[in-house]
Amino acid sequence: MTPLRHGDRSQAVRHLQTNLNNNGARLIVDGHYGDATEAAVRVYQLSVGLVADGIAGSKTLAVLAGDDCEQLLKHADLVNAAQRLDMPLANLYAVNEVESKGRGFLDIGKPVILFERHIMYRQLSKVRNDSDNHTDLKRRADQLAAAHPAIVNPKAGGYVGGAAEHQRLGSARVLDDTAAPEAASWGAFQIMGFHWKRLGYASVQDFVTAMSANESQQFDAFVRFIETAPTLYKALKTRQWAVFAKHYNGPDYQRNLYDIKLQRAFERHSECGCGQNPVEVLRSASIHQQRQAAP
Template identity: 40%
Template sequence: MKTIKLGYTGNEVQLLSDSLKRNGYPVDSTTVFTESMSQSVIKFQAANGLDADGIVGYRSWEQLLFNGRATTQKLVEDDFQLLGLLLDCEPAALKTVQKVETGGRGGFFALGKPAILFEGHIFWSQLKSRGIDPNKFVAGNSNILYPKWEKGHYKGGLGEYDRLEQARTIHREAADASASWGMFQIMGFNYASCGEKSVESFVKSMHESECKQLILFGRFIRQAKMLPALQSKSWATFAKQYNGPAYAKNEYDKKLAAAYAGFSHK
């Protein structure tokens, strides 16, 4: 979405008008960004913890589009359509990442339990980054604390919460930062790129709903400059950015291409 402000003329203003009305701020239907509309935007921004400057940028659009709607725990088609509009990205491309990351499953293992995968090698580095020597905690914790990646300790599903809780007894923030969260499996240490002020607020948001997980994903790929690759469906580039250097070994790009082909042909 374009960033717009007082005096702007275009179709985006009609969408702004409709969104303001839905959120309880009556304005005239128009394609011109008027002074009265600017004042309504400022009031909306102030009420939602945004910079109250009357300029409708990404975060203001996000709030305007997603607020004031009936929401459910599970994602619905409108959620993908709205994020696609916000990011100028084909909804099918967003669905593609969701399908590959979750295998088609949802963003929660159970009620109040977002999907997670705990990474012991990340926990090692997260402790070190906080000035804590991980070697002091290895005894009795070798299943959650190790210097190099290995997959042998994964339990999968709700079993990952056993590992997370074990790590939390050592250091809660570092533990939460060392798990990937939600249907898009975003690492907790990426909280700032998701527009969150702390690991704690990031985890809280991941508990809200699948829609909130989708919103954080949008912020993440935009902030981390992955969006252009997803917009252009450059799967190898996006796979490397999102999944890391081992993407080819895991055939992540091929999985993305195959999933997209399924969505785009519907």
């Protein structure tokens, strides 16, 4: 489902405006996603507790259609994280918009994952206890790679996407129930399982349980990730977007313009007053609507 956002003009926007009006907005149903419509979306999002980004994405449209939002990321989660990290709320709104994968769960109810076969190979070779012999571990990893190259491999690849990634994970868990979940990235922010100890979870299974609960828990893992990475934390707090994108996305961040997208998202959320009191947002929407209606 393609998100509807500021500047769009379509029949889908007319339908959105009608649904918003049915929920208390007073929009001109003209099919133009202008300032008033964006503000009305924020009002609705705040009223149901969703992240108030002003974008009518799949989550907002689903809740408007009557779906439950209990499992979804909340505005309060970002507010609490901003206080916890001592930074402007707009910083986190920008990161959520650009860096998250949109939804943290598949339609089948399982968390979004991506299984990394090269990380599985690495984790199988990892010395975990004093009694472990690296040579023996490496030999076993090589044997498994020869027998199961799709899920154990020194080289990255083999991705199938969507629910099929859980099938790959399931096959890997048969081989090793610790290395397998460590070798997958989890949730909307794609946090790798092997970070579980650094992030303060009791075990990788505890981490997986949290990632499988709701998007709020997935976002909490992201916050822990930022807290335990001084360079990332400083870059996010001071809005050094290129530095943040490089360390979070890797050296190819420029190819996808992550730093520019983050800057633009921050500016938009700062200007629109994310986290603003719903009454003030509604007042802003009313003003914008009057301006649009003026001859």
